[in-house]
Amino acid sequence: MATRFPLDIRQIYVDPRAAALPRGQEILNRFPQAEHLQVTSHQNIPGLHGNAGLVKDWLRIKRQVLVLGVRKTLTLRPNGRSADFIAPGMANGCALSCAYCYVPRHKGYANPVTTFANIEDVLSALGRHAAKQGQKLTPNSVDPAAWVYDLGENSDLSVDALISDNVRDQIALFRALPHAKASFATKYVNRDLLGYDPQGRTRVRFSLMPAATARTVDIGTSSIPERLAAINEFVEAGYEVHLNFSPVIIFEGWTQAYRELFGQVDAALTPAAKAQLAAEVIFLTHNAGLHEVNLGWHPKAEGLLWTPQWQETKTSEYGGTNLRYRRGLKGQAVSRFTALLREELPYCTVRYAF
Incomplete structure (x- = not known):
């Protein structure tokens, strides 16, 4: 069964600078039924950001509210795990509602999609950066030959593509960059x-x-069977398709559950998909603030995510209190997971695991 369309946009908070751009006009015309509310900044909208009372409307706001702004920061950051570089994203937030997502930690009690209209600025920044890098002379775990740019650090590009042509334009750009490759994770x-x-x-x-x-x-995401079925289609359409086991959540019986999942992967994929397959593995990191938000709209999820008996606290670089699996436990779990993955899917390269 296909996932329902995740958007029902009824309100758009509009930065006039974004509305003046061609892409901004295209987005506004795509949702003609939506009410427009003018704001001076997409980053601080009174009544939306920081309003604890909105947590009960978490799912509705994600589906029905859109913020249209202009991306100011065009900096590209080095990464080294999922990608060589993190590109300036053309969106922030998501219409999907994954209970462990870190983006809401920085957006308060409402986390609708913010889409940026100045696509030409971002495309130019990416093109200049890729040209400056030149040819990739030293292979690494990200890619043996291409500089890889993560386009969706704070959003899901498959959803962003329902809002505008920003994703189409970015993919078109990378077709013309001889030494670079785009990358994004999706659910x-x-x-x-x-x-x-x-x-x-x-x-x-x-x-x-x-x-x-x-x-x-x-x-609100596509089901696991639907994601598995799509892998072959995307490979046939010319995409490189990898697996993102993230987050890996520890619970009673988790290794058997993953053994079954790996069997489903093996049964679903064509030889062509298997031949190019690789994976990244990221164990869960949770957050005390997000825990409190989740208790307001989806407490059932916290039974899986908030397990202090297996977790330890660590202060993040931004001063937040994060929970990660205890060091000794996590090390054993990572080793167990990767050994199981290699046993069940021996053709799947593990690019990194932590």
Whole structure:
């Protein structure tokens, strides 16, 4: 069964500078039924950001509210795990409602999509940066030959593509960059992307976890069977497709659940998909503030995410209190997971695991 369309935009908070741009006009015209509310900044909207009373409307706001702004910061940051560089994102926030998502930690009690209209600025910044890098002479775990740019650090590009042509334009850019490749992780199957003609220059990382776990924590996303079925289609359409086992959540029976998932992967994929397969593995990091937010709209998820008996606190670089699996436990769990993955999917390269 296909995932329902995740958007029902009824209100758009509009920065006039974004509305004056061609892409801004296209987005406003895409949702003609929506009410427009003018704001001076997409980052601080009174009544939306920081309003604790909105937590009960968490799901509705994500589906019905859109913020249209202008991206100011065009800095590209080095990464080294999922990508060589993190690109300036063309969106922030998501219409999906994964209970562990870190983006809401920085956006208060409402986390609708913020879409940026100045696509030409971002495309120019990416083109200049890629040209400056030149050819990749030293292979690394990210990619042996191409500089890889993560386009969706704070959003899901498969959902962003429902809002505007920003994703189509970015994929088109990377077709023309000889030494660079785009990359993004997704939990939503948007088959419109099959017509974007990536020509091998865009890597899609389909996020996977045991289906029963996903039904609890991946609210509004495509089901695990649908994501698995889409992998072959995206490979045939010219995408490089990797797996993103993130977050790996520890619970009673988790290794058996992942053994079953790996079997489902093996049964679903074509030889062509298997031949190019690689994976990244990221164990759960939770957050005290997000825990409190989740208790207001989806407390059931916290039974999986908030397990202090297995977790320890660590202060993040931004001063927040994060919970991670205890050091000794996590090390054993990572080793166990990667050994199981290699046993069940021996053709799947593990690019990194932590």
